[in-house]
Amino acid sequence: MKRIYIFIIAxxxxxxxxxxxxxxxxxEEKENELLDFNSIKKVLKSDQLTKQVTSKQxxxxxxxxxxxxxxxxxxxxxxxxxxxxxxxxxxxxxxxSIVKWDFKKPDYGIETTxxxxxxxxxxxxxxxxxxxxxxxxxxxxxxxxxxxxYIFLLSVPFIRTLDLSKLEISILLFxxxxxxxxxxxxxxxxxxxxxxxxxxxxxGKKLNLKEFKTLFxxxxxxxxxxxxxxxxxxxxxxxxxxxxxGNLKLWNLYFGVLKKIDDLIKTNIxxxxxxxxxxxxxxxxxxxxxxxxxx
Amino acid sequence: xxxxxxxxISTILIIGxxxxxxxxxxxxxxxxxxxDMFAHVHQNPSKYSTAVTTISCGHPVKIYKxxxxxGRSAETFNKSYKFIKVGPYDGYIMMHLLSxxxxxxxxxxxxxxxxxxxxxxxxxxxxxRLNDLYLQKRTRVR
Numbered sequence: 216m217k218r219i220y221i222f223i224i225a226x227x228x229x230x231x232x233x234x235x236x237x238x239x240x241x242x243e244e245k246e247n248e249l250l251d252f253n254s255i256k257k258v259l260k261s262d263q264l265t266k267q268v269t270s271k272q273x274x275x276x277x278x279x280x281x282x283x284x285x286x287x288x289x290x291x292x293x294x295x296x297x298x299x300x301x302x303x304x305x306x307x308x309x310x311x312s313i314v315k316w317d318f319k320k321p322d323y324g325i326e327t328t329x330x331x332x333x334x335x336x337x338x339x340x341x342x343x344x345x346x347x348x349x350x351x352x353x354x355x356x357x358x359x360x361x362x363x364x365y366i367f368l369l370s371v372p373f374i375r376t377l378d379l380s381k382l383e384i385s386i387l388l389f390x391x392x393x394x395x396x397x398x399x400x401x402x403x404x405x406x407x408x409x410x411x412x413x414x415x416x417x418x419g420k421k422l423n424l425k426e427f428k429t430l431f432x433x434x435x436x437x438x439x440x441x442x443x444x445x446x447x448x449x450x451x452x453x454x455x456x457x458x459x460x461g462n463l464k465l466w467n468l469y470f471g472v473l474k475k476i477d478d479l480i481k482t483n484i485x486x487x488x489x490x491x492x493x494x495x496x497x498x499x500x501x502x503x504x505x506x507x508x509x510x
Numbered sequence: 511x512x513x514x515x516x517x518x519i520s521t522i523l524i525i526g527x528x529x530x531x532x533x534x535x536x537x538x539x540x541x542x543x544x545x546d547m548f549a550h551v552h553q554n555p556s557k558y559s560t561a562v563t564t565i566s567c568g569h570p571v572k573i574y575k576x577x578x579x580x581g582r583s584a585e586t587f588n589k590s591y592k593f594i595k596v597g598p599y600d601g602y603i604m605m606h607l608l609s610x611x612x613x614x615x616x617x618x619x620x621x622x623x624x625x626x627x628x629x630x631x632x633x634x635x636x637x638x639r640l641n642d643l644y645l646q647k648r649t650r651v652r
Contacts, residue, residue: 290622301616304547305627308636317639319558326645339652345645422626 244275287418294414299359299401302427303366306358306434307346315349320371323347328381329388336389336458345388347371351485354492356438357391359401367391376483377475386459386469393458394451399443404433442492452499473499538595539575543568545609547616548637551601555591557642562601564638567615571596571603606646 259265293301311317326345333341342364354373360366367388374384394400409426443451459466477496480489490496550561551571565571572595577583591602617624629637 289620291620292623293616293620297616301547304637304640307640308633311636316643317636326647330647330649333649339649342648343646346640346643347645417622422623424626 241275241278244278287416290416290418292412292415292417292422296362298361298413300361300364300366302430303358303360303434306431309431310435313350314353314368316346316368318349320347320349323381325369325381325384325388329385332382332385332389333392338392341365343367345369352488353438354486354489355387355391356492357388357395357400358434358438359395359404365392365395373486376486377472377479379472379475382465383468383472383475386455386465386472389458390451390455390469393454394443394447397447397450397454399447400437403437403441404430406430406433438492439488440491442494445494445498448494448499449502452502456503470500470503473503535577535579536574536593536600537577538572540573540610541570542573542592542594542608542610543570543612544603544607545613545615546607546641548634549603549607549641550635550638551594551596551599551603552591553601555588555593555602557604559602561635561638562599563596564635565596566634567617568612569596571608573608574600604642607641 256265259268292298307314307316326343329343329345333343340363344360344365345367346369348368348370349372351370351372353368354370356368358366358368369384369388377383379387406426406429408423409430412423412426455469456466459469473496476489477500480486480496544565544567546567548564548566551563551565552559553562554560574593574595575583576593588602590605592605592608594601594603
């Protein structure tokens with residue numbers, strides 16, 4: 216007998232909680248459902264309460280509209296200003312085994328030197344995130360991030376082989392900084408369909424995940440195979456050179472780093488793919504060399 | 511002579527055990543919120559230390575103040591970490607991952623979009639690891 220009682224109480228309790236969960240309406244809405252103002256129109260008029268009724272009904276319609284809007288906002292796709300860090304980090308996580316960023320390494324203090332370097336060159340309020348990778352497949356690269364944020368990938372085997380100082384590494388990262396600022400990466404990976412998706416809403420539709428998969432494929436393509444064009448490299452080299460020319464020590468270091476890389480890629484097979492990604496250190500050196508004028 | 515040596519050794523041992531038995535008190539000073547996507551709470555103040563748990567953006571944490579028996583504050587060697595309490599766990603988290611106010615999290619702002627990527631536990635763990643391993647700085651205000 217006791218069991219039957221417990222069962223009945225449990226069923227009743229679950230029904231009550233279900234009803235409570237289902238009924239998430241505001242007090243005003245519940246009142247509105249209970250009262251049919253149209254049937255007591257005359258009474259309201261005689262009591263001079265019509266104004267209150269209309270204000271109440273307006274309030275309810277406002278609440279309903281807000282609820283619909285809130286439901287719609289949940290299906291928003293971030294706009295271009297706030298989506299890139301998410302996308303880049305998803306790519307990094309999905310490719311953790313290839314990019315090899317999860318490993319123990321000593322604290323080199325690169326971030327502090329690079330921060331000072333940027334400040335000295337007039338770049339303020341920028342968040343820099345450097346991720347050291349344990350592979351020669353990616354040497355150095357800045358990947359897209361949100362506004363004011365910069366994500367850098369830097370290969371530890373690469374900087375060790377080149378025996379670069381912290382300032383030299385900063386110059387290399389600065390080149391990447393300028394490259395990503397010019398938007399070559401974003402322009403390459405973003406398809407026209409993807410551009411349409413940014414900042415849109417997918418309520419009532421299925422999100423086109425295929426587009427995101429193609430975007431990540433294009434990430435792979437740019438980072439491992441295609442790289443940047445000669446024109447883009449020329450523009451970046453010239454831009455870096457013009458910024459560093461104010462400080463000859465830095466400019467000479469930039470020139471020296473390019474020479475070191477040029478020597479490395481000509482002698483070390485591990486880095487023969489470098490020229491495909493950044494064409495080419497040799498040309499960069501030529502672009503930087505002052506033109507000889509024959510009198 | 512033997513007695514003196516024994517006495518000397520025993521006093522050294524007593525002093526040693528007394529210093530080890532220093533009473534350390536921990537009290538909650540304030541509440542902070544996690545501001546990055548995911549982060550690890552570590553057993554020790556190091557990014558390579560074992561992760562006790564992984565927390566997501568907006569998660570509240572209680573920050574401890576550790577004081578010695580005489581009232582002096584006992585700060586951790588690595589000052590970029592905070593000693594915190596999250597649920598049943600006590601551990602360390604990087605200071606720059608915490609915010610005093612509840613942050614506007616990506617997951618909360620775009621919940622349906624975030625759900626579409628169907629992150630599993632290992633990916634969430636990796637995301638926390640990624641935030642640990644970033645060498646992060648922000649250039650100063652002009």
